[in-house]
Amino acid sequence: MREQVEKVLEEIRPNLQADGGDIELVDVVDGVVKVRLKGACAGCPMSQMTLAFGVERVLKQRIPEVKKVEPVAF
Numbered sequence: 001m002r003e004q005v006e007k008v009l010e011e012i013r014p015n016l017q018a019d020g021g022d023i024e025l026v027d028v029v030d031g032v033v034k035v036r037l038k039g040a041c042a043g044c045p046m047s048q049m050t051l052a053f054g055v056e057r058v059l060k061q062r063i064p065e066v067k068k069v070e071p072v073a074f
Contacts, residue, residue: 001065002028008062009035012055016041023055031067033059047071 005028016023021041026034035055041047048071056069 001031001063004063005033005059005066008059009055012058015054016050026072031065033066033069034072035069036072 002025006025009023009025013023016037017039019041020039021044022038023041024036024038026036028034033056035051037044037047037051041050044050051069051071056066059066059069
């Protein structure tokens with residue numbers, strides 16, 4: 001499943017990079033995807049919405065086994 005998640009994140013990444021941010025896959029455990037937001041995304045007050053309504057929504061659509069996405073601090 002990790003490879004599937006990486007592929008989807010590669011598709012999402014340009015949108016985040018356009019706003020000066022980025023996303024890094026940290027781990028996938030039992031359907032929980034752990035990611036680290038970087039750059040402008042790391043300190044953005046909208047980052048939780050980006051994760052929930054952007055990243056998590058797309059991952060769940062493409063990979064039904066994904067239960068949720070959690071941010072991981074540095």
